[in-house]
Amino acid sequence: MKTVLLTVDKKVDKEKIYAQAVDILNQGEVVAFPTETVYGLGAVATNEEAVKKIYKAKGRPSDNPLIVHIGTMEEVPNYVEEIPENAKKLMERFWPGPLTLIMKAKRGVLATSVTAGLSTVGIRMPDHEVALELLRALKKPLAAPSANRSGKPSPTKAAHVYEDLKGRIPLILDGGTTGIGIESTVLDVTVNPPVILRPGGITKEMLEDEIGEVLEPTPKEQELESTPKAPGMKYTHYAPEAPVYLIEKNHEKIKQTIAKLKKEGHRVALLAPSNYSATSADYFFPFGDEEDQKQMAAKLYDSLRACDKTDATIILATTTSSEGVGAAIMNRLFKAAGGKFIEVPGTE
Ligand code: TXA
Ligand code: MG
Secondary structure (H helix, E strand, C coil), X not given: CXXXXXXXXXXXXXXXXXXXXXXXXXXXXXXXXXXXXXXXXXXXXXXXXXHHHHHHHHCCCCCCCCEEECCCHHHHHHHECCCCHHHHHHHHHHCCCCEEEEEEECCCCCCHHHHCCCCEEEEECCCCHHHHHHHHHHCCCEECCECCXXXXXXXXXXXXXXXXXXXXXXEEEECCCCCCCCCXXXXXXXXXXXXXXXXXXXXXXXXXXXXXXXXXXXXXXXXXXXXXXXXXXHCCCCXXXXXXXXXXXXXXXXXXXXXXXXXXXXXXXXXECHHHCCCCCCEEEECCCCCCXXXXXXXXXXXXXXXXXXXXXXEEEECCCCCCXXXXXXXXXXXXXXXXXXXXXXXX
């Protein structure tokens, strides 16, 4: 299959591009498109055959359900049994935006593969012009996971999607680099208080400001849970080829660790704030300013992918505070590293 990449920007004939994408989707094929978080791989959510092609293109396990993307609030009642009060408030406040709400699914409306057999469905309205215009031209919901090969870091650029899915999907809409850079917050509103199943751009504090108490399992609890609530949380995710280790932000320790690793014959890639450039790492991928978690989130996946383009044998990534968006960043970093911190004897 030939994969076509079309750039959607103000200068080009956008209507024609959306019409082409809508045609392909209505034929039961998949299309990759940008959202404000990461690129998604979409298929019409009511078409079982089309949705199955998403799993196939990604190599995704079929027990991991997909998020349904919608273009207007009015559609929500078509897909869910009821909209809890909390959900109504959150939609008003945060949609369009990086918040996925898990609600009771209406039976027999969405393709079975979307919910992977669960009685609930995750719905969100993305805050990106291209995604919204595509959804509004299509007038149907799009089931869409992140547009990466399963297990790879999520794509924040059309080039990442092309790298992973070239030859496997017919069309990628290129809308530039995504703004937020990590996936939406997934919140289960079928329970009271609601539970964050995956931390993201909309933080616990922001949610609580609107609806009061919200629960958040610690990374340890998520790992230990035998049947995770968000099935996606149990797979090793977001990982580049070389092993990733977490390291504290401490200039002296980082320097010593890199020196030791290089002596052992390693080629070291370092992902850290810009002010950590003066180490002897073979490759340095700056996250932006030390306290700027927004930049860190925006650059995380691109940096992890960039490591794959080097001959680094080990990747060190600095941790950040778990306040605010930091919770989402640490969640992704923890997974990329499989929870491992670097331990090099003789360094402090
Ligand atoms: O920002 C995002 O959410 C991106 C963009 C493309 O919208 N999408 C995304 O989709 O990250 P995906 O499939 O990579 O992650 C969806 C997550 C998974 O962890 C999945 O297990 C969880 O949401 N999920 C989906 N439906 C669910 C349900 N009914 N109950 C519990 N968890 C669900
Ligand atoms: Mg994903």
